[in-house]
Amino acid sequence: MTQHPPVRTYLLVAAVLAVITAVEVSLFYVTVMARFLAPLLIVLSAAKFSLVVMFFMHLRSDHRAFTGLFVGPLAIAIAIILALMALFGAFVVARP
Amino acid sequence: MTTPHEAVIGSTGLDHRKMGVWAFLGSECMFFGSLIATYLVYKGRSPSGPTPHEILNIPLTSISTFVLLMSSLLMVLALAAVQRGDALGARLWLFGTPFFGMIFLGFQVYEFATFVREGLTLQVNLFGASFFVLTGFHGAHVSVGVVWLLTLWTLALRNRLTRADALIVEIAGLYWHFVDIVWIVIFTLVYLIQ
Amino acid sequence: MTRGVWGWITTVDHKRIGILYGVTAFVFLLVGGFEAALIRLQLARPDGAVVSAGTYNELFTMHGTTMVFLAVMPLNAAFFNYIVPLMLGARDVAFPRLNALSYWIFLFGSLFLNASFFVNAAPNAGWFGYANLTAKQFSPGANIDFWVISLQLLGVSSLIAGFNFIVTILNMRAPGMTFMRMPVFVWMTLVTQFLIVLAFPVITVGLILLLFDRFFGTNFYNPGAGGNPLLWQHLFWLFGHPEVYILILPAMGIVSEVLPTFARKPLFGYPVVVYSGMLIGLFGFGVWSHHMFTVGLGAVVDSAFAVGTMLIGIPTGVKIFNWIATLWGGRIRLTTALWFALGFIAMFLMGGLSGIMHAAPPVDMQQQDSYFVVAHLHYVLVGGSLFGIFAGLYYWWPKMTGRMLSERAGRWNFWLMFVGFNVTFFPMHFLGLLGMPRRIYTYAGGLGWDLWNLVSTVGVFILALGILVFIGNAVASLRSAAPAPADPWDGRTLEWAVSSPPPEYNFRNIPTVHHRDELWALKAGRAPVEAAPPPPREIHLPPPSFYPIVVAAGVVLAATGALTHLALVVAGALVVVFGAYRWAFEYRSSLGGGLRPPSDASPRGLRGQSPRSSGPR
């Protein structure tokens, strides 16, 4: 059995997750940020994603094999999403 | 869940079932990845409304997102309780987690019903189709998780879940957290980035 | 061992499941072959009238789908099941009951697909079912529904097996079997399983979208409502290209076992073979649009995918050099297994070369959708995968059945298949270059296609004769051949260390591995012969279970409901839930509230066996 973080860590991570979510939602309403909204939100949700995976799913302290089994496919999935978006012209910026 | 032979620690020193679940979650990345790609590829391509902008309810979904996020906290608390041999904690958190999951599902049912009333259906446009299929399959995953966790909860109630069974709780937890992180992604890509 | 039919229904023994896979898949190989023969008869002469245009569409669709999903994949699965645990020095796979579940879902899914013939609604949109052909508007019958649903079932079966074998291989290696000591067949199996668990979810999603279009009126693939049929093509080939490696990598693994054994020389450049296998698997996810050059994706996209496709030829070519170098200077024994392996190298090389040709978009613009592509894919699939499988059959048959096959008949088998195959498919290169499109049910005379079409049809009968010789050989072997010794070929890997067929528990004592070619090292005295530990008093094997088939039955019941009545879907789901719960608690409930069974209470312990077959020690 691997060493799992103590309950205190769990609570702390949950608090951070809650704060990030609050920030995300408020960013949504701040219109001045509109230009940077998408990248900012993606960074923030990636942070949440990693926190859950590292602490709640224990990948930070667990065996490397598990990380490999998960992160490899995740990388392929992200690459495929980006490739499909590119192929369908999602990144083509329409000129005014 | 526990069988005399499937509960084997293998040549890597790891448990078969846990390794199997991680492999499964890797595969699920491709599943949700394809669904998300479909949604994104069709984003803004619907010839007619309703559009995400008109219909998505951010305050409401923020609450349900928060509930699901906190269910992940309850899940790790449940695991910690089982690992400690804390029967009371196990019962409490093993109920709390799926209960929060059910609240999330309740929100989703309400959301779907409202959308349909407001004219967003599977058939009306690409946004409706890709939105309902993506979030619907996520909801189906949550439902499976709820049933799974409630099963573990009944085991805990009957004192049939001891420290030795921490692994089966951990595995259910891995699945549950995965469903949660998928929602983290969906919430950002579908709801917040319109 | 539980005997009789019930024993087979409840079996969780990887060897029996392997045999079930093999027999079922072989039957479907014959079914698919019969469909192919009808196609060729229709095309033998201009203006053929053997079948109607509609039937012709059903035939080529069912032929392709059957050969890929019901014949070649499960034939490979037969070897995964039977051989991989033995090669690993394990007693079974990681999840024996899931293994049974994979098989039963595969069987029911296959029957479901073929049931479409009996209601006159066989799928008819090609094995890649391009969107719009599959739209409700253009295909209102149940044909496509059968196809969508059975592919989903087969996907589930493959996925479950994929997780099972990934864990088995990573986690059930005998002590001392490091990754770099694993037999190449095990390696290629591992890569294949990763491809399965990563590629199948993509087609699952593609099929879900199609299912929603057909059942619930969404417009994912309907351009009239903003949808894009190209999305289907992308999702399909994102799966489809890894799928072709799912079909070929196991054969590469088999050949990498057969060649060293019969050249009496270790595999040349083992690490290179392993790494190139991994590279092929990884690159396999980045080249899918080479199936879509004629779509008009633009010069940049086409170039990128062309370069990727040509790159993937490098690790493939590297392997071919490794195999040839393995033979070089070896003391070669020309058995039938080796003949098939040699045939594999030659034919796969030709298929790879034609593949490299249409990796260039301008060339592909000429060849796409012509018989040239048909020739290419059959050189890799029949000359490659199927010849590899036959090499495996001749190699492992003694192990699996305990009987030898006739080498004389084997030679006839090989040469008939080899000649028949080339007579059938080589002329298709010409036909394609002469402009004959694929998937036409007939053609007018005088276009210069008559001769080669006739030749090709003649070839099919030679090929079929070869298969018949195999069947005769197999039947004769099971009836009356001499019993096979444990190690008839002077083998290198652990499966040859146990009797033929192996005892139910495979190894009395789990062996310890010191070498890549462990058995050779032992036989040559190069591995430490340790004093055998006292044989275990009993060996725990997974007990038989009824629930895999119950769950599979529930799944197929629900699938049937999707085509008939909602009530059946609900009933099927209930059966699945019931089966899954009984499955999960199968051991717990029998122990009356206890937790883990005490380690000496195996439901099926084998007490006091005499050491009939000793392990490698």
Ligand code: HEM
């Ligand atoms: C050197 C390696 C290979 C290269 C460069 C290659 C390249 C290609 C290309 C470019 C096509 C598209 C042709 C077209 O539709 O115009 C194609 C089709 C195909 N290839 Fe390959 N290939 C290779 C190996 C394989 C292998 C190993 C298999 C299977 C065992 C395979 C099976 C197929 C199939 C089934 C098709 C036809 C799909 C269809 O249109 O129905 N190929 N190949």
Ligand SMILES: [Cu+2]
């Ligand atoms: Cu390809």
